[in-house]
Every structure is written in C-alpha cells, then in structure tokens.
Amino acid sequence: MNRVGRWLLGSLAVVVALAWSFPIYWMVSSAFLPTNKLQTPTPTFFPLHGTLSNFRRVLADSTFVTSFRVSLAVTALSVVASILFAFVAALAVSRFRFRGRKGFIVAILVVQMIPAEGLFISQYKMLDSWRLVNSVLGLTIVYVAAILPFTIWMLRGFVAGVPIELEEAGMVDGLSRTGAFFRITFPLLAPGLVAAGVYGFLQAWNEYTLALVVMTDPAQRTLPLWLQGLVEADRATDWGVVMAGATLIAVPVILFFLVVQNRMTSGLVAGAVKG
C-alpha cells in the first residue's frame, strides 16, 4: 500500500475511534457541567468551567450509599462463591478422567445457551417461595449460577495450561501431592483466578435484569437499578447527576476491564482448545 493510502486508513481508524468513544466522553463531560450548562439550546462540548457539584450530590445521596452497599455485598459474595466452586470443578475436569466428564462439559456449554431473559420469572418465584426476594443471598444464588459456566470454562483452560510434569517433578523432589499442587501449580494459576474473579465482578456489578426482578424493594436496589431510578419518564431528569452517577459506576469497571481484557480473551481461547 502506498503512503497516502496508509495515511488515509490511519485517519479513518482514528475518526472511528473518536466517534465510538464519544458517548463515554459525553457521559464524563456532562457529569462536570452544572444544570444551567446542560439545559441549553446549544450543547457544551468542553466542560471548561466544570463543577464537582454533581458528584457531591451523588455521594451525599443516601440511596446511592445504600445501593452501593447492596451491590458490594452481592458482588463480593458472587465472586468468592463462583471462583471457589469453579476452581474445584475446573480441577476435576482438566486433571482427571472419569465417567460423566464429557457430559459435564457439554452441560456447561448448553447451560450458556439458555436465555436468561426466559427464566427470570421462575427464578423470582423460586426465591419468593424461599423468602429470598429482596435479599442479597437470593440475588447471589441466581448470579452464581449464571456466572459459573463461563468461569469453569475459562479456568479449565488455565489449569490445563500448567503441565502436570511440573507437579510430578516437585513430587520427585520430595513434595507430597498436595504440597506440590500448592507450591507449584497454584501460583501459576493465580493470573487465571484473578481473571475469573474480575469476570465475576463485572457480571455481578453490572447486571440489571435479574436485579430488577429480584430486588423490588427500593432499599435493596443494586447500583444499576439505582441509576435507572434516577431517569424517570414522568419528571424532569437531572442529567448532570445521572451522568455523575453513571461515571462513578463505570470508571472502576472500565479500569478493571482494560487490565484483564487480554487475559480474559486468552482464557476464553484457551478454554476452547484445552482439555
């Protein structure tokens, strides 16, 4: 390709990148604008005389704080449970041969095809009959079930990626099987566990549909529900506060995502090709 062509394509890529990230820019930029700058016939494209008042109002809002607590509790529980359960399951399917192993893997694949949107009513009914509606535990139960299949799939690739010979060499050097596992294999799996944990975090922190169904009490809202609650059709929306709230929820997620995106994609590919 000649130089002009290369330059043109490069500029095209940059233009696409700018257009694609514009909504995110707009979210952050609007979050810094006072209401009188937001509600003008001409949009303000650069928050030159920005203000932190929107952020202050979000943080002073007691409903935000409650929702933050609920989200944090659900997310922490879901991450811990799904990593623990997925880790032992991944060990089983990638380190041992046993009857039903293939069936288990196929089941994991098939489960992921079930449209969650077709299941939420019966999940609600189930939690309702156990008195677990509007409870962190109830929401965690459905989240863990939803997060597990992919987490097992991903960890399975990571476990298979550590050659068993390393462990055997450790046993030749006098370690017990358990000792060899925890001293040699486990440290090598740490990146995989971190990636799986962040995946669980992203899912539980961002989830909307099941939370909408399970957490009907305003005092038990998760952050996405809280954010949606700010935008109501029947009254004027305070867009500055909404954008500040969206930014506060999104920024930690984006940072996590940028850090592990690569590892998650490789775990995904590895899970697909390794035993």
Place this chain on the structure above:
Amino acid sequence: MTRPRAAAVPAPPVPLTGTAADQVPRRRRRPVGVYLLLVPATVAMVVGLGYPLARQLVISFQEYGLAQQFGRPAEWVGLRNYTELLTDPYVWGVIARSLAFCLVNAVVTMAIGMALAVLMAKVGRAARITLQVGMLLAWGTPVLATMTVWQWLFDSQYGVVNWLLAEPFGMDGMRYHSWLIQPLSFYFVATVIVVWMSVPFVVFTVFAGLLQVPEETMEAAELDGAGGWQRFWLITVPMVKPVLFVVALLQVIWDLRVFTQIYVLQRAGAPTRETHLLGTYIYSLAKEFSMAGAMATIMLVLTLALTGLYIRRMLREEEL
C-alpha cells in the same frame, strides 16, 4: 445476565497450535473424590438454573393464576397456554419483530465489526491502539451507564443528536424530535445502541482470527503472484471463516434475547405494547405465571433451534 462482555458464552474455537490430544488428563483416582470436586458447582447451577427451568416447564402446562397465588393447587391444562399464545396474532407479531430485530442487528454488527477488524489489521501501530482503546471503552462500560448516556444523547430537548441534526445539518424539524414514540424510530435508536455495544466484541475476535493467518502462507502466495485481493479472498477469508461463523451465531443469540436496552428505552417513554420484543413481553406477563412460563419455553425452543447448529458444530470439532 446483562449482555455478556468478554462472553458469558464459550469461546469461538480459534485454531491454535498445541492440540488437545497432548493435553489429555492422565491422572486416575478413585472416582468418588473427583465427583466431590464437582458437587459445589453442580448444586449451584441446578439450584439457580436447573430447578427454575424445570419448574417453569411444569407450570407452563398448568393454570396458575391469582387463586394459585393464594394456595389453591394448580390445575393441569395441557397445551392450553401454548395454544392460547400461538393463536394470538399479537404474539406472532412479537416473535416476528424479535426475529427481524435480531437479524438486522446481527447483520449490521457483523458488517461493521468485520470491516473494522480488517481496518485494525491494516493500519499502523498508533492508529491501531487508538482504535482499540475506543472499542474497549464502549465494550467495558456497564450497560446501564451506557443506556443512560444514550438516553441523554437522544433527549428530545437537550440531546446532542437533535442538536446535530438541527444545527450543523439544518434539519429544523428535528429540533425537538421525540425518538421513542414511533415504533420504527424506537427500534432505530435501540439498534444504534445495540450495534454500538456489540461491535467491539466482533472486532477483537475477528482481529484475533486475522492474526492467526501465518505469515509464511502469505509470503508464499505473494511469490506465486497472488495480488492483494486474491490473497484476501483465497487465504484470509477461508482461514477466519470458522471464527466468523461462531461470532455471527453468538450475535444472533444475544440479539434475540435483548432485554435491558428495550426495557430501559420503553421506560423512557415509548408505547410498550407496540415495542415489545420477546424478553420484555415475557416480563410483562409476569402476573400470569403460566403464560410467562409458556412464552419463555417458546423463546427457549426458538433459541435452541438457532443455536443447536452451533452446539453440534462445537461438539463435532472439539476434543473435549
């Protein structure tokens, strides 16, 4: 869950070196211990997914109304819920709209995603990283955060979209245009948002697929006198075809079950009955549990019909 990011769905089987054959596990132990390792995950999935699914299936063949809420045992009605739904033209409208929405979104997403993946592979380092960061921002942001931004962008009074159309483009009629009131423009907005969110996954996966094409093959073809287009169509495209196939199917699955985007836009002031897709329709049936169950089963069958192909292909091609 929300629309999966890195994928709540298995990976596309990108061909890698190092076959599954040399990874076959070889430890043998008394099986009881191994099964214990599977217990926690199995129990969690059976409780959270399997049991509700089974219960829903059972109740879809029963009458489960207000009386049952107060403890009267449910009555078996056979296929009545299904026939009632499937003889209702409105339900067929919802199914047709969902399929149309799904196909349009999947096709547009794939077209843009493939074009951008090729672009990403062709440009220099700086431009590529810029494009990657732009894509990652859209991909990584929580769905609800992006939904609120898009609502703000399309706001009828102060939204940037209306301003852009009215001012620089001089379409005065668009100044206070309400996008969500007409079903067609409602779906247009939904499509813009869904495509915007879905394209990054396609770009990164297809780009990864493009990187798998060995340098040597390309050089050999060049020496044999193949031009740029020939190399693209005869070598690159066939090599990334499996990836494209899987990614396209994933798009179909995700776009068929789209819920959050539609629901949030409906709440922003759209006529719900005219804009329901499968997910939101099932949600609207929540009070009639049997009907919702039957409708969900219909949706499940529809999804499995679309994905059965994919699962069979995965099972055939892979040494698990």
